[in-house]
Amino acid sequence: MKVVHSPLHARHDGGKELHRGELVPCFEMPVRADYILKAVERAGLEVLEPRSFAHESLLRVHDAAFVEFLRTAHAEWRSLGKQGFMLPSGFPARGLRRDHIPSGINGRMGYYAFDASTPIVEGTWDAALAAAHCALTAAALVAEGEKSAYALCRPPGHHAGHALYGGYCFLNNAALAAQHLRDRGFARVAVLDVDYHHGNGTQDIFWERSDVLFVSIHATPETEYPYFLGYADERGAGAGEGYTLNLPLPRGTGWKEYSAALGASLDAIGTFSPEALVVSLGVDTYEGDPISAFKLAQEHYPLIGQRLAGLKLPTVFVQEGGYAVDEIGTNVAGVLEGFLGRR
Numbered sequence: 001m002k003v004v005h006s007p008l009h010a011r012h013d014g015g016k017e018l019h020r021g022e023l024v025p026c027f028e029m030p031v032r033a034d035y036i037l038k039a040v041e042r043a044g045l046e047v048l049e050p051r052s053f054a055h056e057s058l059l060r061v062h063d064a065a066f067v068e069f070l071r072t073a074h075a076e077w078r079s080l081g082k083q084g085f086m087l088p089s090g091f092p093a094r095g096l097r098r099d100h101i102p103s104g105i106n107g108r109m110g111y112y113a114f115d116a117s118t119p120i121v122e123g124t125w126d127a128a129l130a131a132a133h134c135a136l137t138a139a140a141l142v143a144e145g146e147k148s149a150y151a152l153c154r155p156p157g158h159h160a161g162h163a164l165y166g167g168y169c170f171l172n173n174a175a176l177a178a179q180h181l182r183d184r185g186f187a188r189v190a191v192l193d194v195d196y197h198h199g200n201g202t203q204d205i206f207w208e209r210s211d212v213l214f215v216s217i218h219a220t221p222e223t224e225y226p227y228f229l230g231y232a233d234e235r236g237a238g239a240g241e242g243y244t245l246n247l248p249l250p251r252g253t254g255w256k257e258y259s260a261a262l263g264a265s266l267d268a269i270g271t272f273s274p275e276a277l278v279v280s281l282g283v284d285t286y287e288g289d290p291i292s293a294f295k296l297a298q299e300h301y302p303l304i305g306q307r308l309a310g311l312k313l314p315t316v317f318v319q320e321g322g323y324a325v326d327e328i329g330t331n332v333a334g335v336l337e338g339f340l341g342r343r
């Protein structure tokens with residue numbers, strides 16, 4: 001399994017997020033990627049830098065004006081004499097208009113963002129684009145015959161929708177990988193999101209499509225972020241009806257219940273009989289994660305990898321969340337080594 005990683009991830013740093021009512025240093029910090037990189041190198045996996053892809057690759061899943069906002073926002077912020085990280089101050093919630101995008105930067109920020117946890121800094125665009133290219137490169141490797149590949153993406157992507165950013169995510173790396181596989185001739189692709197949080201962005205992108213199955217096991221939005229998507233009654237719309245499967249679980253879920261949900265998701269994927277699999281690999285399901293509340297232990301991550309290998313599908317792993325930085329590398333490498341049959 002090859003690993004795709006870009007040192008440009010480190011350009012996304014220096015912001016703060018609004019967490020439980022106060023501005024705190026971001027949990028989604030550069031050292032996460034450094035620790036994962038060390039762990040996959042220790043596991044003997046080959047590491048490559050990403051290829052470059054045309055701007056149009058991003059528009060296969062994202063709105064053009066949204067991408068242009070991400071690309072230019074911080075330069076505009078600086079041209080107004082501002083510096084440091086950008087956070088929105090208002091959102092087009094109920095009773096407000098969403099049919100008009102304000103011309104000012106603060107209005108546009110609130111139009112495209114859905115939380116105040118996802119700061120944009122000067123290097124955010126470079127890092128997000130590099131993460132997208134890591135995912136596209138991993139998908140290209142699988143399209144060219146690799147059995148599997150791992151995109152060490154930072155910032156993550158599964159909360160980013162067609163024209164939406166938040167949850168530490170800007171461009172939807174997993175959705176880009178799935179679309180690239182479709183564009184390279186894989187007739188049906190399944191996306192399995194095992195991050196603690198629901199991949200609302202990925203669901204949004206494939207909501208009306210039957211060629212990409214979206215399955216997510218996550219903490220119930222009744223009590224957990226993103227709160228407003230990820231319920232079991234969300235099954236897709238139009239041609240996509242029946243091609244979204246949400247398996248929300250309560251806070252405190254341990255391996256027994258998680259494993260049962262994993263089994264149900266693998267059954268659904270088997271029924272869909274995809275030609276490839278994209279895994280949104282968040283490891284914030286770990287019992288020691290600072291912002292999450294499942295109870296998976298380190299020894300469970302190789303088991304997840306083994307179960308995924310059982311699908312016998314060409315597989316692209318895309319890094320999502322996981323904030324217990326001391327253990328993130330061990331947990332990610334555990335999944336990959338389990339998948340490879342080494343654990």
Ligand SMILES: NCCCCCC(=O)NO
Pocket residue numbers: 018019115117159167168195196197198225282284320321322
């Ligand atoms: N306070 C915002 C929490 C964002 C969750 C990020 C994440 O891990 N998503 O998978």
Ligand SMILES: [Zn+2]
Pocket residue numbers: 195196197282284320321322
């Ligand atoms: Zn997460």
